[in-house]
Amino acid sequence: xxxxxxxxxxxxxxxxxxxxxxxxxxxxxxxxxxxxxxxxxxxxxxxxxxxxxxxxxxxxxxxxxxxxxxxxxxxxxxxxxxxxxxxxxxxxxxxxxxxxx
Numbered sequence: 001x002x003x004x005x006x007x008x009x010x011x012x013x014x015x016x017x018x019x020x021x022x023x024x025x026x027x028x029x030x031x032x033x034x035x036x037x038x039x040x041x042x043x044x045x046x047x048x049x050x051x052x053x054x055x056x057x058x059x060x061x062x063x064x065x066x067x068x069x070x071x072x073x074x075x076x077x078x079x080x081x082x083x084x085x086x087x088x089x090x091x092x093x094x095x096x097x098x099x100x101x
Contacts, residue, residue, distance in 0.1 A: 003079050004077065005052055005056075006077070009021070010072050010073070013068060014067065029059070035086075046086060
């Protein structure tokens with residue numbers, strides 16, 4: 001089953017800047033072969049359910065390995081079985097409606 005997820009991993013106890021931890025998580029997602037789109041407060045992920053959730057687990061492992069004692073994560077995700085829909089399809093649908101009124 002395919003899933004589209006929105007992931008925000010926040011290491012706690014590592015100081016103010018978390019960009020190096022975010023970069024490591026992005027590497028994990030890329031190495032898993034997932035389609036991603038980073039945004040200001042997280043990353044959209046598209047892929048097979050098991051692959052996506054295994055990569056999210058690996059993100060936690062990698063960030064802990066970097067020395068983060070705690071991590072808080074926000075995860076939203078959705079699936080559909082009536083048709084195939086990509087992240088781009090969802091955005092394009094809204095953009096089309098903005099143009100057509």
